[in-house]
Amino acid sequence: MSKQIRKANVLSTKQITPHLQRIVLGSDEFKDLSTSYIGNYVKVLIPKDHKIDLDIKTACIRSYTIRDIDPENGAITLDFVINMHQGPATQWAQLVKVGDGVAIAGPGPKKLDNYDHGHYVLLGDLTSVNAIKAYLQLLPKTANIDAFIHVPTAQDIISLNTTRNVNWLVTSTPDKSMLNALSNLEISEQPPIVFMALEAGLVRKVKTQLDERFSIPRCNIVSSGYWKKGLNSERYKQLRQRDAELARIS
Known part of the structure; x- marks a missing residue:
């Protein structure tokens, strides 16, 4: 940056x-x-x-x-x-x-930089809804796109300025709702490119499901844990910095 x-x-x-x-x-x-x-x-x-x-x-x-x-x-x-x-x-x-x-x-830069693929899966919540909005306008018109965004109330559904279909999951149990929604994905021979920006714990669960159920390789997944349940934003930032430093020196 x-x-x-x-x-x-x-x-x-x-x-x-x-x-x-x-x-x-x-x-x-x-x-x-x-x-x-x-x-x-x-x-x-x-x-x-x-x-x-x-x-x-x-x-x-x-x-x-x-x-x-x-x-x-x-x-x-x-x-x-x-x-x-x-x-x-x-x-x-x-x-x-x-x-x-x-x-x-x-x-x-944008997190997702592959705009020449046949199938994309976009997963988000209110913290990442505008990233998905941008990708819906950038991805190929011929591509198959499965977009899922979970929100706490129906009033939190906002315009994404797109004609693409978006699955809004209004839920108080986002982990369950997101994993259930993904269980019905239809995957072709070519694995999709996945973008997800969610709560850190849910990111891990989704990665596991994408691997075990659909065999989507990790190199096809662009992910960010924007926040972490049970931690305020400052403490989560500190932990991410610590983990990044440990990964750098290991």
């Missing part, structure tokens, strides 16, 4: 569903951002006590997928999950006001 830090201001903020807050950020430093960056991620340097920390080493940082970009001025739209998990990013998203300042690092 580019380490460029851009200062921005909140242009609008609106709660669009029971669990999503949509925030539009604008800056003169966004003018180089075209609509080709929709679906890429940025890192938001969350202000503390209304003060912006521009140091990527010390700031509280969270990653968000770009939902939309205004082609005229580069303003970016991000959706923040609220009323589900506690943490500085959630609190900021709920309290932020128009005109408040913030800093953005990036954008970084």
Whole structure:
């Protein structure tokens, strides 16, 4: 990811569903951002006590997928999950006001980069819904796409600006619902490319099912555990950093 830090201001903020807050950020430093960056991620340097920390080493940082970009001025739209998990990013998203300042690092690349395949399986939740939105528009029109997104309420279903079929799983038991939905997948001779961005524990369960039931090779799976049940975002980030460091030195 580019380490460029851009200062921005909140242009609008609106709660669009029971669990999503949509925030539009604008800056003169966004003018180089075209609509080709929709679906890429940025890192938001969350202000503390209304003060912006521009140091990527010390700031509280969270990653968000770009939902939309205004082609005229580069303003970016991000959706923040609220009323589900506690943490500085959630609190900021709920309290932020128009005109408040913030800093953005990036954008970084899209997680999925194979757009020349015959079958894709896209799995997500509210944290990754906009990544799936972007892929639905980028993947081949001739490709078979199975998309599953679990949400806590029917009111959390949002427009993905696509004519592709999306299976919305409204559920209070996402692990069970997602695994049950996947059990009915129809796999051709060519294994699909799988993108999943879910709770870390569910990612592991889905990988196991894809391997044991469908023999989908791990090299066909692009996955991210965006959050972890039972841990606040700060503690989960610390554990991921620790695991990455252990993997680097082992």
